[in-house]
Amino acid sequence: MPLLNTRPSMAMKICVGLSLVILVGLGSWQVDRLFWKQNLIEQRETQATLPPIAVPVDVELDPAMAFRAAFAEGHFLNDQEKYLMARTLRGNVGFQLITPLEQEDGRIILVNRGWVPTDNRDPATRPESLIETPVHVTGVLRLPREKHWAQPENDALANQWFYVDVDHMAEDSGADLASPYYLELDDNPVPGGLPIGGQAKVQLPNNHLQYAITWYSLALSLIVVFVIYHRRPEDDKDTTDRKDAA
Structure with a gap:
């Protein structure tokens, strides 16, 4: 059965060409994001594993x-707790607890102590978290x-914070x-198990390789379909044309 090698219309060429440019562009963008994310994760892991330093002050x-x-x-200034709202942990809704840490000179360092369930917003439900002694x-x-x-x-006023604004939080604490x-x-x-620390996202999800493969695969599939469509057996082409005409 002879193959029918038809010439695609200009409109189809333009549509396929634009689609390929978009798909390849998206794949290449994901490759760039892949290397960016890998470098970011490496930097965070390196920083987090260095010997701890004192929190820099006056810098x-x-x-x-x-x-x-x-x-x-x-x-800890326990009466000045700040609640960083709409934070989840393993699918559970809660908040992250930010407490000012008073220094010898009366100034403060803000400390995100970790995640707390919504039901434990009232400090009376987690008395062991209200540490009164000096802490390290x-x-x-x-x-x-x-x-x-x-x-x-x-x-x-409602003690509902959605992002960390250190200046505003310090002002609200009166320090x-x-x-x-x-x-x-x-x-x-920690005493009582709350707050649950370790919420800093040092490890980040990195799915950009899968995304890049997906976009490149779609581009390749488009090329294959385009070629096969214009090199089908002549009988199949005639049948399709008759159906379209009907």
Whole structure:
């Protein structure tokens, strides 16, 4: 059976060409994202495994310090807890507990102590978390982030915070900031089991290779379909044309 080698219309060529450009472009973008994510994960893991340093005070914010292993000492101001809302852990809804840590000079370092279930928002339900004695806590340095367009505004009066604003949180606590960073604690055991530390995302999901393969596979499939369609047996082509005409 002879093969029918038809010439595709200009419109089809343009559609297929644009589709290929888009699919290949998306695949290449995912490859770029793959290497970016790998470098980001490597940087975070390296920073988090370095010997801990004291949380820097009286310094300018340095983005290169993000996720640097660090420690802090002081007294928790338990009456000034801040609730970072809409945070989940293994599918459970809750919040992350940020408590000012008072230094000897009266200034504070903000400490994200970890995740707490919604039912334990009232401090009376977790009395062991209200540590009154001096503490030495360890974790990683975090940089305050700008408000995302989709996030609600922080509501200090309701004690509902949706992003970390260290300046506003310090002002609401009635204290001066000692550091532009905040400390996110590790998963060391704590009295009573709450808050649950180790919420810093040092390990990040990296599915960009699968996404790249998907886009490139779709591009290849489009090429195969395009070629097969224009090199079908002549009888099949005639049958298809008659059906279309009917």
